[in-house]
Amino acid sequence: MNNNITILKRFAISIGTLSLLFLACNSTNQLKKNSEKTTITEVIGIKPDLIREPYLQKVRKDSTIITWKTNGIAKNCYVSITERATKSNSIIKGYLTPHEGFMFNEVAISGLKPNTIYNYSIYSNGHLLAGGTDYYFKTAPKDKNSPFSFYALGDIGAKEQGSFAMEPANRITELAIKPDFGLGLGDIVYPKGESKNYDNHLFKPFKDVFKNIPFYPVAGNHDWLSVNHDENFKKEWNLPNKEYYYTFSYANTLFIGLDSRDGNFYDYEHQTVWLKKTLSENKGKFDWIVVYLHHNGKSCTYKQDYEHVISLYDVFASYNVDLVLNGHAHTYERLKPYDANGNIDSSQNNHSIYENLENQFISITIGAGGKINKKWEPNPNNNKNCDDGTIVAHSEHVASFGLISIDKKTLSFKGINSFTGDAFDEFIIKK
Template sequence: MKQIINTIIFIPILLLVYCSTPTREIKPLLARKPYLQCALKDSLTILWRTDTGTVCKVAYKPAAHGEWKSVEGNVRLTNTGVTENEVVLRDLEPNTPYRYKILTNDIDLLPDDTLWFRSPVSQKDSVFSFFAVGDIGEPIEEGGTPDLLAKALEPSVSSMNFGLLLGDIIYPDGKSEAYDSNLFNHFGSIFPYLPVFTVLGNHDWHEPENNYLKEWKLPHNEYYYSFDYGQAHFIGMDSKNGDFHEYEKQVEWLKSDLEAAQGNATWIIIFLHHNGKSCTYKEDYNNVMALYPLFEQYNVDLVLNGHAHTYERLNPMNGTGEVIPEYIGSSQVYHTPKGFISITVGSGGKLRGIGTDSKPFTPDPENCRHKDLVARAAHLWAFLKISVNGKQLKGESFATEDLHLVDEFTIHK
């Protein structure tokens, strides 16, 4: 009887000791380094991924002065089974360098790294630069060079404000499962510091496009959208497989957006995946060329695309797609130009050989189906850097392998 009583007394004591021992929370592990999205006006979105987590925060402060602030965000389970952390920073001082830290469950995940970003410039600011490049995420084992592109961009990260990714971001099928191995793992020295805006390409549409939409955070409906940066207006379009996503609806939206930009922007730049007219191995896409009258009517300056794995800058065209005669030749300087300039930058991470005799991969201006169309073409891995300074816009194309200058042009308004 005495033994039974002792047992009855001892059990609650055991339970009390067990319940009073604090549970040890599992430390989250970083699954994807931070990347910056939606650099709009005075705000910026920071995302990163962990293997687990319930609460996420960003601590941030101006690099030159001030105290640390923190903002809590949202976490969600992704379709690949990891946790996405998303924090939106608001009321940022314009064109200001910031330091920041990422925290999941109050743990600084990169304590030894100096993370930073530059906030968007104000609408009055007329000086900024960005890169544009498409067709990036070809697997290295298949001959892709996303690693070389990231290495080539790295020296310019602190001098640029953002980047445009011109579709076909992940090969071969745009699957979420391939985003880290084919892109993010190579861009750890770029994406934590430089915001990027993206558009869908045909390979991003191979899988349900939700794969793409879950990887990025973009304005409007994420398929097509616009944003202002300084005194420039940017329009991203979803050309899907060349036939466009919601074509009629998207074109009506484009008209309204271009109309609203008139008189409010010094520069208008459109970026999408598919080309219109071209001298590359790709066909001319009718739905892109059908937009040419709008480009002329609403004073579009540049149209940037990927798709063809090469570099090609066209002479200025009018609304019917005809080259404006006064620009025929190797024009590099344009004063108060007429028409719009279309540029293909589709060799960010994928390049093919000479192809077949009937369908060469290299641009072929001399034997092109469109006479006098091309101002400059080069078949090599390359990216484009655009620098805006008031009413001057300068474009420079660089080879990713050795950073030699491939092409340059300047527009004066």
């Protein structure tokens, strides 16, 4: 009888262990809304190889997602987080998703405090893969008046031989005040947005940025060239809403990411309806609105003017959008303020400080994140580039990224040289 009881107990324990592993290996598409805290720390099996360093996604006031990639032997994963100020610690189980012979390890964490720094360590099969004082994140502020900053750049993940993606990544990590997040302006990974190129083309050069600063990309035309876009871009990221186009807020600012696909937009009709609805529902709720996408509207670069973007100028101006950021052209170009009719404000003489830009927005191309067009000579007065060169406020044909700071009713923008770290263009908008 005692032997039978012992056997039954062992069987029950085995079933419990298998159930726990099943929960830990659930798909990232079924992440639970609430963090599931655990005390499991024992080592299970062989230590997996860390193929991709951890990166942050959707850092909110009380939650975040941490993702990393291992080889396929991972059977479970979890994150240990420590609130830096109080040293209080929690361990949260994650979920695994097989992908192209590897394993995405993803942990959704909730119940966090706003505007708080947390250190974290990542574990797979109970083995510590990365952690320490350099691995941390800061939750979004609850106070809408909290100042913050973010960076933006497009056309990043070129082939290793011709890419300088490491340069903007290094300059960002060197900043005295780290940006709170980054915006990716399309063409995130060349040549066709394939998952197999994400690690070498993007995550390796940006590993020291992404482990501390969340990144919100939109797709560009190259990201759409893979056989199945869903199996690449959407699986590499965990973005809000539809992921093709989405919105999120931070402090007093609303951010809207659009998917311009090949310039004709993904699901154009529904996307524009969604854009107008989003802007209408949030009218008057935020001090600033930033729209970002891959393709330009009007431009004096080597790229054409994209009519689908220009057709949204009246929407941007009418709903008080302040900035429209794009990539596509591998250069830097800031245009003068545009109105709803697609005309520049000729009454503006000072393009360093703008006050009360009512029903106007500023459009900026920041498309030299990882490659630059060496065959093109920038010149807004050359009619091969554009019909009207007076639309340009500042252009600079250098590797670059944008650094934007918002403090209540003041927005400050800097165009940063990715090799030197120097600011080559600056302006302020005051409300």
